[in-house]
Amino acid sequence: MTIKDHNWSRRKFLKTAGIAGVGSVMAPMAGLVNASGKNKTVPNRPFGKTDEQVSILSLGGIFDTGSNQLMLRQAVNWGVTYWDTAHSYGSGRSEKGIGKYFAKYPQDRKKIFLVTKSGAWSIKGMTRELNKSLERMHTDYIDLFFVHGIRSISAMDDDIKAWGEQAKKEGKIRFFGFSTHSNMEECLLEGARLGWIDGIMMTYNYRLMHSDDMRRAVDACVKAGIGLTAMKTQGGGQIRTDSETELKLAGRFLQKGFTDAQAKLKAVWKNTNIASICSQMPNMTILMSNVAAALDKTQLSARDTSLLQQYAKETRSAYCTGCTAICESCVEGEAPIGDVMRYLMYCNSYDDYKLAADGFKKIPQKIRTRLTRLDYSMAERKCPQGLPIQRLMQEAKKK
Numbered sequence: 001m002t003i004k005d006h007n008w009s010r011r012k013f014l015k016t017a018g019i020a021g022v023g024s025v026m027a028p029m030a031g032l033v034n035a036s037g038k039n040k041t042v043p044n045r046p047f048g049k050t051d052e053q054v055s056i057l058s059l060g061g062i063f064d065t066g067s068n069q070l071m072l073r074q075a076v077n078w079g080v081t082y083w084d085t086a087h088s089y090g091s092g093r094s095e096k097g098i099g100k101y102f103a104k105y106p107q108d109r110k111k112i113f114l115v116t117k118s119g120a121w122s123i124k125g126m127t128r129e130l131n132k133s134l135e136r137m138h139t140d141y142i143d144l145f146f147v148h149g150i151r152s153i154s155a156m157d158d159d160i161k162a163w164g165e166q167a168k169k170e171g172k173i174r175f176f177g178f179s180t181h182s183n184m185e186e187c188l189l190e191g192a193r194l195g196w197i198d199g200i201m202m203t204y205n206y207r208l209m210h211s212d213d214m215r216r217a218v219d220a221c222v223k224a225g226i227g228l229t230a231m232k233t234q235g236g237g238q239i240r241t242d243s244e245t246e247l248k249l250a251g252r253f254l255q256k257g258f259t260d261a262q263a264k265l266k267a268v269w270k271n272t273n274i275a276s277i278c279s280q281m282p283n284m285t286i287l288m289s290n291v292a293a294a295l296d297k298t299q300l301s302a303r304d305t306s307l308l309q310q311y312a313k314e315t316r317s318a319y320c321t322g323c324t325a326i327c328e329s330c331v332e333g334e335a336p337i338g339d340v341m342r343y344l345m346y347c348n349s350y351d352d353y354k355l356a357a358d359g360f361k362k363i364p365q366k367i368r369t370r371l372t373r374l375d376y377s378m379a380e381r382k383c384p385q386g387l388p389i390q391r392l393m394q395e396a397k398k399k
């Protein structure tokens with residue numbers, strides 16, 4: 001084996017460990033059961049002012065839940081009882097799979113803190129989608145209902161507020177809020193001022209959590225009693241990175257007994273104001289790895305945290321922070337830059353081409369066709385991350 005081959009092998013092993021999550025290797029199965037052979041369960045945290053305790057690990061439902069019933073069962077056994085889905089996930093297959101599970105194990109419904117979302121953007125549409133979600137999941141209530149993927153707090157207007165109050169009165173939902181991948185800091189800060197938001201799910205990770213704006217936004221939500229769920233916690237970028245710092249980091253964490261993917265979860269859990277991490281866990285390996293990380297009491301050291309921050313800094317220009325208010329207004333014509341960046345991340349960082357393609361195809365044909373003809377030069381000048389937006393739009397369309 002040449003030095004080059006050896007480096008490649010090491011690189012491949014560390015990357016594979018980080019991405020696929022070999023938590024079951026690093027934290028053996030024995031760590032997932034107690035002395036009497038029973039499954040350990042992941043810890044809970046309070047969810048804002050709701051009086052609910054939720055598992056710190058939430059099962060993200062963008063996968064074929066219908067064909068993975070055993071995984072749902074095992075998630076319950078390990079206490080992963082916060083389940084997240086959406087009306088749109090898998091064109092309804094995610095909710096139907098959860099419904100199949102509840103039809104078989106109706107006694108588990110009351111154990112689950114069930115979250116779904118609607119991106120219908122109209123009162124009529126939200127009512128239709130909520131009713132459909134209830135029907136698909138064989139349940140008569142949703143624990144927490146989100147308006148899906150807001151970009152600005154203006155989406156949460158008085159009509160939406162009244163809709164949420166009515167749905168609560170009818171017993172169809174218990175709590176109400178929104179999810180956001182764009183302009184998260186503003187959405188959180190202004191959401192905290194509304195006084196009627198129970199929960200928020202937002203993009204939040206080791207790259208974003210240390211900025212003053214994000215800290216202020218999270219503090220405001222905590223003061224307002226809003227339960228917070230972090231998503232996209234791996235901080236995967238639109239551009240693949242393979243820096244030496246990344247490899248060193250992965251090696252350092254492996255020596256400590258966990259993978260870099262597990263370390264990135266730990267970085268978020270370190271902030272006890274975050275009630276739960278929503279993670280896509282489409283297979284048992286990732287579920288085991290994440291459960292092992294949630295059960296493991298080893299904390300990241302100050303040095304670990306600063307190395308993660310250093311890595312985030314070095315790979316800054318590979319990661320879109322979702323500040324779409326900055327770039328999208330710089331382009332003549334409609335360009336959903338933030339959405340396209342997210343789909344590119346699914347493709348390049350998650351290696352989930354189907355998820356990326358499904359999202360991309362939802363952009364109206366007319367906008368997709370024009371996407372690569374627009375001029376992004378001013379958006380690129382204003383982008384705080386220095387992303388090559390024009391090139392990435394072309395890459396997304398090509399892929």
Ligand code: SF4
Pocket residue numbers: 319320321322323324325326327328337338341382383384385386387389
């Ligand atoms: S492309 Fe740049 S400006 Fe636009 S959302 Fe991403 S990081 Fe922000």
